[in-house]
Amino acid sequence: MTSEQVDLTAEQLRHLAEDFLAREAKLLDERRYDQWLEMIDDDVLYEVPIRAAKFDYDEETSAGAFRIRDDRYLLALRVKRLATGQAWAEVAPSRTLRVVGSVIVERGELPDVINVESAVLLYRQRGHDELGDIIPVRRTDRLRITDTGLKLFRRHAVLATAILHTPNLGVFL
Amino acid sequence: MHRYQSPSPDDAAYIDAVVDRVEASLDESLLPVDIFNDDRIFAAEMQRIFTKNWVFMGHESEIPNKGDFVMRRIGVDRVILVRDSTGTIRVLNNHCRHRGTEICHEDSGNTSVFKCPYHGWAYKNDGDWAGAPLMKDAYGEKLDARDWGLLRAPKVETLFGFVFASLSEDVPPLREALGDAVWAFEAIFNLHEDGVEVLGPPEVFTVKADWKNGAENFAGDAYHVGTTHYSNTLDGFIPGLNNVAVAAHGYDFGNGNSFIGHSIHELIAPPFTLWGYPEEVRSQFQFDRLDDVQREMIENRPPTIGTIFPNLSYLRFPQPYKENEWPIPFTNIRVWQPVAPGVMELWTWEFEYTCAPQEYKDKAYLAGQYGFGSGGVFEQDDTVVWEGIAKAGKSSWAREAGMRLHLRQKRNGPDPEWQGPGRYYESILGEYLQEEFYRRWVKEMRSHKTTQPAEIRAAGIAAGGAETVGTTASTETALAAIAETEKKQGALA
Numbered sequence: 001m002t003s004e005q006v007d008l009t010a011e012q013l014r015h016l017a018e019d020f021l022a023r024e025a026k027l028l029d030e031r032r033y034d035q036w037l038e039m040i041d042d043d044v045l046y047e048v049p050i051r052a053a054k055f056d057y058d059e060e061t062s063a064g065a066f067r068i069r070d071d072r073y074l075l076a077l078r079v080k081r082l083a084t085g086q087a088w089a090e091v092a093p094s095r096t097l098r099v100v101g102s103v104i105v106e107r108g109e110l111p112d113v114i115n116v117e118s119a120v121l122l123y124r125q126r127g128h129d130e131l132g133d134i135i136p137v138r139r140t141d142r143l144r145i146t147d148t149g150l151k152l153f154r155r156h157a158v159l160a161t162a163i164l165h166t167p168n169l170g171v172f173l
Numbered sequence: 174m175h176r177y178q179s180p181s182p183d184d185a186a187y188i189d190a191v192v193d194r195v196e197a198s199l200d201e202s203l204l205p206v207d208i209f210n211d212d213r214i215f216a217a218e219m220q221r222i223f224t225k226n227w228v229f230m231g232h233e234s235e236i237p238n239k240g241d242f243v244m245r246r247i248g249v250d251r252v253i254l255v256r257d258s259t260g261t262i263r264v265l266n267n268h269c270r271h272r273g274t275e276i277c278h279e280d281s282g283n284t285s286v287f288k289c290p291y292h293g294w295a296y297k298n299d300g301d302w303a304g305a306p307l308m309k310d311a312y313g314e315k316l317d318a319r320d321w322g323l324l325r326a327p328k329v330e331t332l333f334g335f336v337f338a339s340l341s342e343d344v345p346p347l348r349e350a351l352g353d354a355v356w357a358f359e360a361i362f363n364l365h366e367d368g369v370e371v372l373g374p375p376e377v378f379t380v381k382a383d384w385k386n387g388a389e390n391f392a393g394d395a396y397h398v399g400t401t402h403y404s405n406t407l408d409g410f411i412p413g414l415n416n417v418a419v420a421a422h423g424y425d426f427g428n429g430n431s432f433i434g435h436s437i438h439e440l441i442a443p444p445f446t447l448w449g450y451p452e453e454v455r456s457q458f459q460f461d462r463l464d465d466v467q468r469e470m471i472e473n474r475p476p477t478i479g480t481i482f483p484n485l486s487y488l489r490f491p492q493p494y495k496e497n498e499w500p501i502p503f504t505n506i507r508v509w510q511p512v513a514p515g516v517m518e519l520w521t522w523e524f525e526y527t528c529a530p531q532e533y534k535d536k537a538y539l540a541g542q543y544g545f546g547s548g549g550v551f552e553q554d555d556t557v558v559w560e561g562i563a564k565a566g567k568s569s570w571a572r573e574a575g576m577r578l579h580l581r582q583k584r585n586g587p588d589p590e591w592q593g594p595g596r597y598y599e600s601i602l603g604e605y606l607q608e609e610f611y612r613r614w615v616k617e618m619r620s621h622k623t624t625q626p627a628e629i630r631a632a633g634i635a636a637g638g639a640e641t642v643g644t645t646a647s648t649e650t651a652l653a654a655i656a657e658t659e660k661k662q663g664a665l666a
């Protein structure tokens with residue numbers, strides 16, 4: 001598919017990417033994690049940097065400082081943990097709604113890669129909380145075009161909050 | 174959400190009654206639940222504990238250069254932890270002495286001058302007043318640098334680079350205050366002359382639980398691991414979490430400072446002595462820096478978890494960071510930062526021995542963050558179990574019924590053979606360390622230590638001649654900054 005991909009128009013790439021993000025959000029909202037993992041590349045790196053209040057945007061996150069930095073094994077382990085029914089932060093699981101917007105799609109440096117940016121408002125009502133939390137996040141993703149569809153192989157999810165106001169990141173961003 | 178009020182005389186009677194009830198309950202190994210979510214108790218804690226004792230601020234390695242600062246909290250206040258232009262570490266109140274505006278709004282940085290965004294008063298990075306716009310017209314002459322400087326924590330001291338501050342003069346020197354716990358600090362942080370360093374900025378998250386629950390948990394609760402964290406065994410990550418309490422021991426260093434120790438080599442495998450540090454790190458350890466008992470302790474049942482009263486905790490445990498890799502120890506430092514009754518911020522940092530190879534530091538950082546912090550597969554579940562306690566603390570039913578919590582595990586008493594300071598318990602079961610934490614709480618809630626008004630303190634310092642007030646390089650910088658601003662304003666007008 002790689003050779004064909006070069007021929008895809010910007011319009012087609014955008015369609016592919018937006019469709020991917022919308023379907024991913026739905027799978028996560030419906031907690032269909034095994035299907036979600038099928039959308040994740042084996043070489044995935046999923047990062048949530050630590051952010052601070054700083055004047056310069058570039059200094060808000062510092063290299064090497066992460067709340068989460070998972071490879072495929074660690075990410076899949078989170079899914080497995082949730083399935084135990086004893087990951088108490090998510091028992092009962094949060095009810096979530098991910099609204100994905102402001103999508104920017106660009107050709108990646110490799111022919112089979114699309115760079116995609118998106119802004120997400122993740123609404124999360126935990127187990128038996130009355131009020132929900134909103135987790136605002138801007139994601140910079142790289143999607144790989146493969147024979148079995150797009151795969152997420154890089155996600156850099158920058159929270160809009162320096163102090164996190166949901167008590168844990170028991171949900172995927 | 175950030176509420177603080179100083180207790181009124183009526184409140185004082187209420188608080189005294191609650192504290193008496195807590196003490197009487199502890200004598201029966203019980204604990205009233207309402208101390209975990211109570212406006213008046215919270216206010217009293219801020220006043221009687223957090224402005225009157227040594228409180229952990231951060232680590233020297235976070236502010237290595239002159240002028241480096243990071244924002245921290247003492248009680249509900251935001252404070253500036255700064256290395257001033259002479260290299261001295263200061264803890265400054267973040268409010269301007271002119272009208273009280275907050276001075277600093279960034280989480281970290283480097284500056285020789287803090288300038289107030291309201292009318293432009295400027296302060297040197299040691300807190301001294303340095304100048305103000307239109308100084309001649311507005312004030313005639315310079316104000317006294319210390320009288321009108323930022324409030325400054327009267328005591329700041331470090332232990333292995335860990336910085337503590339006290340807002341009260343009325344505390345013993347840090348080492349004396351920490352007492353026997355210093356011996357544990359040595360065993361944990363003194364294995365190399367270069368000590369430990371922070372691996373990144375702290376991560377902060379808000380948890381709807383009382384600060385004491387986190388502190389109590391790390392003071393001695395190895396019992397919860399097999400239940401709260403069992404998902405991490407069920408998913409195949411770490412085997413046998415249901416048995417870790419059995420291999421856990423207790424170190425009581427008095428005054429509510431205590432540690433849990435684990436025989437990790439029995440839990441995982443014989444090579445896992447010394448927290449399981451791999452050869453590349455342990456080969457650098459300078460064991461002659463420790464005494465025989467410390468060496469034997471870290472070999473066979475090193476302190477893995479602990480609390481220094483009131484709200485500093487420590488965690489060092491081996492954990493895998495990648496598939497098919499052996500667990501490696503990480504060092505996590507945390508603060509249970511009170512925010513409001515039943516609400517805290519959790520601040521966590523990862524540390525490592527400075528001498529460890531960078532590659533190891535990177536791995537240890539990953540291991541620590543995967544388990545702890547807001548995304549941590551252990552910590553996530555702690556945040557939830559503690560939330561319930563804050564709800565119980567506010568429950569009208571629980572209050573009406575006088576609900577008291579159970580601290581009645583059977584106790585076998587300390588090991589009479591123990592050679593080190595404090596007391597050593599072979600079994601962590603018994604909840605004696607948690608009781609000690611609350612005994613210290615009772616003591617501090619009863620204490621009547623004073624915080625001197627800033628003016629009196631400033632006068633005292635000036636009279637003692639400890640401070641020189643004059644035009645130093647950074648005062649000049651401050652004045653130059655003001656002149657610059659005025660020039661710009663003039664240009665605009």
Ligand code: FES
Binds near residue numbers: 271272274291
């Ligand atoms: S309040 Fe700071 S200068 Fe006026």
Ligand SMILES: [Fe+2]
Binds near residue numbers: 397401402551555
């Ligand atoms: Fe825990």
